[in-house]
Amino acid sequence: MIVEIVSTGTELLLGQIVNTNAPHMAKRLNEIGFDVLFQSTVGDNRTRMTQVLSTALARADIVITTGGLGPTQGDITKEVTAELLGRPMLLHAPSLERIKGFFASRRLTMTDNNIRQAMFPEGAIILDNARGTAPGVVIEADEKTVIHLPGPPHEMEHMLEHAVIPYLRDRFGIQGTIVSKVLRTFGLGESSLEERIKDYIKTQGNPTIALLARNAEIHVRLTAKASSDAEARELIAALESQLRERIGEYIFGEDEDTLEAVVGRHLTEKNLTLALAESCTGGLVTSRITDVPGSSAYLAGAVVCYSNDVKIAAVGVPAAIIATHGAVSGETAVMMAEGIRERFRTDLGIGITGIAGPGGAVPGKPVGLVFIAVAGPAGPSCFQYNFTGPRGFIRHRTALAALNHLRQYVVGAL
Amino acid sequence: MIVEIVSTGTELLLGQIVNTNAPHMAKRLNEIGFDVLFQSTVGDNRTRMTQVLSTALARADIVITTGGLGPTQGDITKEVTAELLGRPMLLHAPSLERIKGFFASRRLTMTDNNIRQAMFPEGAIILDNARGTAPGVVIEADEKTVIHLPGPPHEMEHMLEHAVIPYLRDRFGIQGTIVSKVLRTFGLGESSLEERIKDYIKTQGNPTIALLARNAEIHVRLTAKASSDAEARELIAALESQLRERIGEYIFGEDEDTLEAVVGRHLTEKNLTLALAESCTGGLVTSRITDVPGSSAYLAGAVVCYSNDVKIAAVGVPAAIIATHGAVSGETAVMMAEGIRERFRTDLGIGITGIAGPGGAVPGKPVGLVFIAVAGPAGPSCFQYNFTGPRGFIRHRTALAALNHLRQYVVGAL
The missing domain is CATH 3.40.980.10 (MoaB/Mog-like domain)
Known part of the structure; x- marks a missing residue:
């Protein structure tokens, strides 16, 4: 028809x-x-x-x-x-x-x-x-x-x-049913993701596989036709488990899940609390976390520390660390995460510092250089990124990466 | 054609x-x-x-x-x-x-x-x-x-x-030119705005007047046809000055201006610095302010104080104020604005506390109750809102209202 x-x-x-x-x-x-x-x-x-x-x-x-x-x-x-x-x-x-x-x-x-x-x-x-x-x-x-x-x-x-x-x-007497399920991934580009599962994509039949890029996430949509919902879901489950063996570490959620909602669920399940110290993202990560109803159960709060004074006085970053390594450095990011965790007495702390641009670059530290640190009972982890693109894009990518590192820390290390 | x-x-x-x-x-x-x-x-x-x-x-x-x-x-x-x-x-x-x-x-x-x-x-x-x-x-x-x-x-x-x-x-030998200018307003609903300028709308000719609701802002678009750009701009300027007499206090910017960009320009011009203490908006206002390139020149930082502990320890709200009036009260909002201003040593402080929902309501304090305070050299101002709608809508409206009150304080009082 x-x-x-x-x-x-x-x-x-x-x-x-x-x-x-x-x-x-x-x-x-x-x-x-x-x-x-x-x-x-x-x-x-x-x-x-x-x-x-x-x-x-x-x-x-x-x-x-x-x-x-x-x-x-x-x-x-x-x-x-x-x-x-x-x-x-x-x-x-x-x-x-x-x-x-x-x-x-x-x-x-x-x-x-x-x-x-x-x-x-x-x-x-x-x-x-x-x-x-x-x-x-x-x-x-x-x-x-x-x-x-x-x-x-x-x-x-x-x-x-x-x-x-x-x-x-x-x-029109449509007998069967069509069921779709979306696996939401973050952290791998579309072509790298495709490369990892290309044999499944090439030989796809029922279910079909579609990759969709959405706001820096890549969605893998599985669609199955069958005579009943249950049968369609079985077909999807079988393929899904095979795909998860290849790309499982990048799958953060399903269907309508957002990174912040998934992080919230993990924190709630494990009864963990969180505080953030954000510099270049300027509150964007905390704003996404607090988009989720009930986030007050695990989020104590955050400090947006644009100036070095605030990094030192309100977050507790040692002035010597900033003087030696610079405000945009892995060392500062870790101290931000550790400092806010201690000040706000939470299980976990996040520290984010970087150069969102268009100004602010210095020799050796270009626009797009970002450090994200997660501190918690399993010790601190720090990740460096070199993003390219306009200010809004760098901030958005940084926010997603921070949420994803937090998710991985909570799922993997705790 | x-x-x-x-x-x-x-x-x-x-x-x-x-x-x-x-x-x-x-x-x-x-x-x-x-x-x-x-x-x-x-x-x-x-x-x-x-x-x-x-x-x-x-x-x-x-x-x-x-x-x-x-x-x-x-x-x-x-x-x-x-x-x-x-x-x-x-x-x-x-x-x-x-x-x-x-x-x-x-x-x-x-x-x-x-x-x-x-x-x-x-x-x-x-x-x-x-x-x-x-x-x-x-x-x-x-x-x-x-x-x-x-x-x-x-x-x-x-x-x-x-x-x-x-x-x-x-x-197609188009001789003349058409020029449009948008006056961006906030704080008055579409029908109230229309009511104030309805005689101009009814008798409009050249320029034409169109009202457009956009994400809680109301845009007034003036479009003039003329034989030259200069002539069209003159026609628009004449009508604009008449409209400004009626609704000028609600016009915060023109064309592509955002509230956060306009606030940034005013703060820069008057050489003022800013800090924020956000509760129910969870960093949304600070995130919008830091969307603007160069905002580090006037923004020292912010504290997202979801928990009362953080309101007391990191912002300096007296515990007695929260005990007497509640965390969601005008008194707490003012102390948040004053406290963050003092802690971060800035000219201006913003305090925002409210109930974004869907949970959190208590007798006498429904979902949507929000207090926004601005503190600065001209003393504190506090505004109460009773928003209705889903969580995201309440947070968005609160963020815009806070930016607009900040704008009015800087333009009017300083």
């Missing part, structure tokens, strides 16, 4: 917002076995929307639109389809009640315009909107299927998952 | 990447007066790309594509257009030399495949690629114009700005 996604909305056409709905839908529909072969965007204009929908219906079996289901005069998607298919618009009483209830429960006044959201082409299947006022709609016309979904991503995504995908699976 | 943007690439169709090229192009083309009325996406498939380009040529005057200009067999955009317009593909010697030079200067080996990047439909105008190996191309065919641009955004954006827009202005 060929699918076309039609995104409607003048703000998309003008480039005022980026279209994230189309890629989300394309990804999910591909995963369950539908071919999304065309995507189109058109504004809230009756003539041009008719033209685009009619082109879409000629070349695709299923046309899914987003947007234009709201209460305003600019929301015309359902009307355009009704006219194109020669169907009258009818009031759907249960939808009207739902919309009234939505307004009443929020003590908002409902306007007459909102009644338009309860009007649908004759014969339509209504899809409830659990997250907003505009219901979705499925219209079956001969061999073709038109589906209208609301534009706000959180409304669309919920309806896609809970109404559209079940409908499509049922209607 | 009607424009259609055609994005090519299987990774777009599969939803593996989000299309940022189309909105960027749409925005810029709209700004210079072209109507982008259609956008389409198609994969690297000869039949379907032919179909999509032929539909585009039927309904638009100018068709601009991105992607498919690379050296691989999947890169077919130019060939599809050549076939559609009945033109042979010819080798363009200067482009081949350029590509050879690109490889030589990077000490990379050029493969035979790269020769394909120097082949163009007969009669094409070649657009040099300053940032990559794939040249762009303009093909004029009767009343229609087809433009092919490379897919990587930094290559496409450079070529659009330096080759395509000058070409289009010249070809």
